[in-house]
Amino acid sequence: IITYDPTRGGVSVVTEKGDTTRSFLLVQEAKPSDSGRYTCNPSNAQSKSITVHVLNGEYPAAMQHGGQARQPRLYSLLLCLCLLLY
Numbered sequence: 001i002i003t004y005d006p007t008r009g010g011v012s013v014v015t016e017k018g019d020t021t022r023s024f025l026l027v028q029e030a031k032p033s034d035s036g037r038y039t040c041n042p043s044n045a046q047s048k049s050i051t052v053h054v055l056n057g058e059y060p061a062a063m064q065h066g067g068q069a070r071q072p073r074l075y076s077l078l079l080c081l082c083l084l085l086y
Helices: none
Strands: 011-016 021-027 036-040 048-052 082-085
Touching: none
Parallel strands: none
Antiparallel strands: 011 021, 021 082, 036 048
């Protein structure tokens, strides 16, 4: 289960089910106020947390992309943060 503040708007959860279930928290129009610590706490696995920093503008030297191609701005803040739910 992923919980978030639904009053913010522009936040959605996408869940891909299969042998391994993956959930993604997508934040549209991310602002510095969306920065903070995000935690995924699945019922059947250990919780994991990350700290997200939302910057004004784009500063590629300050961004970590995990070696993958950049996603469109809409998905540039993949906050999941719950990449694997067993």
